[in-house]
Amino acid sequence: MGDLGYIALVGALALAVYAAGASLIGAWRLNGPLIASGRNAALGVTVLFTAASFTLLAAFVANDFSLRYVYDNSSRAMPMDMLMPAFYSGQRGSLLFWGWTLSIFTAIVLIQLRKPGAHSVFMPYVIAVLMLIEGFMALLLNVVGSPFERLPFTPPDGVGLNPLLYDEGMKIHPPMLLMGYMAWSVPFAFAVAALATGRLNSEWLRLSRRYALVAWTILGLGNLLGSWWAYRVLGWGGYWGWDPVENVALMPWLAGTAFIHSLQVQERRGMLKAWNVALILLTFYLSIFGTFVVRSGILASVHSFALSQIGPYFLGYLGFLIAGSVALFLWRLPRLREENHLDSAVSREGAFLLNNVLFLAVTFAIFWGTVYPLVAEALSNQKISVGVPYFNQVASPLFGALLLLMGIAPLVPWRKTTRAYLVRQFLPPVGTALLGTVAMLVAGMREPVPLVGFTICLFAGATVVVEFVRGVTARAHATGENLVLAFASLVRRNNRRYGGYTVHLAIALIGAGIVGSQAFQVQAQATLAPGQTMQVGAYSLTAQSLQTFPSAGGRTVEARLLVNGSGEAMRPQRVFFQNFDRQSSTRVAIRSTFREDLYIVLSAWDESGPVPKISIAAYVNPLVSWIWAGGLLFLIGSLAVMWPAPQPSVRTVRAAAPRGALVSA
Numbered sequence: 001m002g003d004l005g006y007i008a009l010v011g012a013l014a015l016a017v018y019a020a021g022a023s024l025i026g027a028w029r030l031n032g033p034l035i036a037s038g039r040n041a042a043l044g045v046t047v048l049f050t051a052a053s054f055t056l057l058a059a060f061v062a063n064d065f066s067l068r069y070v071y072d073n074s075s076r077a078m079p080m081d082m083l084m085p086a087f088y089s090g091q092r093g094s095l096l097f098w099g100w101t102l103s104i105f106t107a108i109v110l111i112q113l114r115k116p117g118a119h120s121v122f123m124p125y126v127i128a129v130l131m132l133i134e135g136f137m138a139l140l141l142n143v144v145g146s147p148f149e150r151l152p153f154t155p156p157d158g159v160g161l162n163p164l165l166y167d168e169g170m171k172i173h174p175p176m177l178l179m180g181y182m183a184w185s186v187p188f189a190f191a192v193a194a195l196a197t198g199r200l201n202s203e204w205l206r207l208s209r210r211y212a213l214v215a216w217t218i219l220g221l222g223n224l225l226g227s228w229w230a231y232r233v234l235g236w237g238g239y240w241g242w243d244p245v246e247n248v249a250l251m252p253w254l255a256g257t258a259f260i261h262s263l264q265v266q267e268r269r270g271m272l273k274a275w276n277v278a279l280i281l282l283t284f285y286l287s288i289f290g291t292f293v294v295r296s297g298i299l300a301s302v303h304s305f306a307l308s309q310i311g312p313y314f315l316g317y318l319g320f321l322i323a324g325s326v327a328l329f330l331w332r333l334p335r336l337r338e339e340n341h342l343d344s345a346v347s348r349e350g351a352f353l354l355n356n357v358l359f360l361a362v363t364f365a366i367f368w369g370t371v372y373p374l375v376a377e378a379l380s381n382q383k384i385s386v387g388v389p390y391f392n393q394v395a396s397p398l399f400g401a402l403l404l405l406m407g408i409a410p411l412v413p414w415r416k417t418t419r420a421y422l423v424r425q426f427l428p429p430v431g432t433a434l435l436g437t438v439a440m441l442v443a444g445m446r447e448p449v450p451l452v453g454f455t456i457c458l459f460a461g462a463t464v465v466v467e468f469v470r471g472v473t474a475r476a477h478a479t480g481e482n483l484v485l486a487f488a489s490l491v492r493r494n495n496r497r498y499g500g501y502t503v504h505l506a507i508a509l510i511g512a513g514i515v516g517s518q519a520f521q522v523q524a525q526a527t528l529a530p531g532q533t534m535q536v537g538a539y540s541l542t543a544q545s546l547q548t549f550p551s552a553g554g555r556t557v558e559a560r561l562l563v564n565g566s567g568e569a570m571r572p573q574r575v576f577f578q579n580f581d582r583q584s585s586t587r588v589a590i591r592s593t594f595r596e597d598l599y600i601v602l603s604a605w606d607e608s609g610p611v612p613k614i615s616i617a618a619y620v621n622p623l624v625s626w627i628w629a630g631g632l633l634f635l636i637g638s639l640a641v642m643w644p645a646p647q648p649s650v651r652t653v654r655a656a657a658p659r660g661a662l663v664s665a
Helices: 002-029 032-061 067-073 081-088 091-112 123-144 172-182 185-199 203-233 244-269 272-296 311-335 348-380 388-411 419-443 448-479 482-493 493-518 626-643
Strands: 522-528 535-536 537-551 554-563 573-577 578-586 589-591 596-606 613-622
Touching: 002 032, 002 091, 002 123, 002 589, 032 067, 032 081, 032 091, 032 123, 067 091, 081 091, 081 172, 091 123, 091 172, 091 185, 123 185, 123 311, 172 185, 172 244, 172 311, 172 589, 185 203, 185 272, 185 311, 203 244, 203 272, 203 578, 203 626, 244 348, 272 311, 311 573, 348 388, 388 419, 388 448, 388 493, 448 482, 448 493, 482 493, 482 596, 493 613, 493 626, 522 535, 535 613, 537 596, 537 613, 554 596, 554 613, 596 626
Parallel strands: none
Antiparallel strands: 522 613, 535 537, 537 554, 554 573, 573 578, 589 596, 596 613
16 A cells, blocks of 8 residues: 555656646747646646545555554544544645645646637746646655655554544644645746746736735734634643744735735736736745744644654755745846835725735744844854744734724725815714724723723724625615625625725634733632532532543543533643653533633642642633634635626627618628
């Protein structure tokens, strides 16, 4: 079985090299058959990576412990539903998953753009770039570490999966991040193709827009799912700790967000051409940098489970990509001139330009905080760490400014405006935000940071609601439709615009959830014997029992606590797995409402005395459910933006010819 996978990876490497070379030479020589052979070879890479991936999956199903990778990441006791987490849990499997994902994206691009058209001039270069990336993955899998490496003997059982990966979130969070990283390869390839051909108008943006949106959506969901997993499994009461792996996944999403907004300015006004190329290059660089950090282990992280020695290869490859693409960018920079100039800072394009600056500022702040320990250690030979306070103090104001701008930008027009127009546009959302602020003050909120944060989120959300109301009422008035039908027709006919507004509303909701949970969290710790009670916020928790029982692949320790003296019980757990008896996985007990979460962790226990004692960490986390609701709304809005716009119906009218006229068919 392993031999088939090995042969497939060797073939994939050979075909990737051929596809890149044939595409480039075919483009230079204007040789159509050679370009076609490169395209077919790229499709062949997809077939071979798929064959290698299914071979490894079959090895996991068959418990083929003769393969080192299967032995290290699986066991006979592992449930079948953990098959995919085991596949990508280690370095070699994740590399194979990366290559497989990229090959599928490549095949989708080639199939969607198979017909000749204006895009044809780009395609050889797009294929070459994608195959150079794919070839690098295949080279690592063949030379540095193959998932099909055999052990000198076949053990009776495997080591098993890391206990922290035994969670529903692990079935979707890692693949979303891995796919999100690789999906940015496609817009990067179109940008490089535009630079190589000198076709730097909006055509390459039109071609890459949907792929950029797909990558942006997947990576955004991957970040949210990572927060959800950390909240449920790590047991520290939070969902985002500015961990290095979290940071490097967030940075390409931030740069990609700037790109998605900035490309609208080029399409509408012929401006920010250099910005758009630079932003897509930066987004891809950050994706590769994220891969380097995750796989090198150079920065300690609670999210890293598969450390290896391939980090330097990724760093070298990143240097190669930067050198080549920046050289192309500088070569073509004279052609990236603006077709128009900024007429007024108070305009939609002015807001988007400021948007770019703020997104790059927060990205750099996170990047610097992430890599500074490495820089400091290299210069002073002392290990230091950058803590959460730095990120909160530096990044939080920038995120607040972005939220504020998110509420402002839809209200200002393109090019120029008048004071009267701005007053009409801003009065409803500003009035709503001010009323909300007054209501919070009356309710007793006096802390300035959450007060300002909630006000900004309310303003941004009110802007979206006002834009929906204006659009729906205008359509209902113009067409005579009722409000429900007018809403449906408006969104269907303008899905990009109103899908984008939905995403804005989702971000405002997530922002409010973050403000509330960070500003008003209550926590308490206590050691309890049965019958004893602790207090956290408005909740009283009474210890009832502690029990240990066998579970799938190991044993579970469970505490039982009653909430507020009622019959409602919460059961935090610690789960131990075979071969990992010194490492456990936390199962947090969460009672979630739209207002707040009651979050209970079993920290420790002592069964040596006459009665067992349990150590409990309890938290009351306000508005956390708003974050997950915002994530669902983010998905809905993103799908709406990506959904193909309805094509206007075309009616053919045949004019009657005058009697006696000659009519040719």
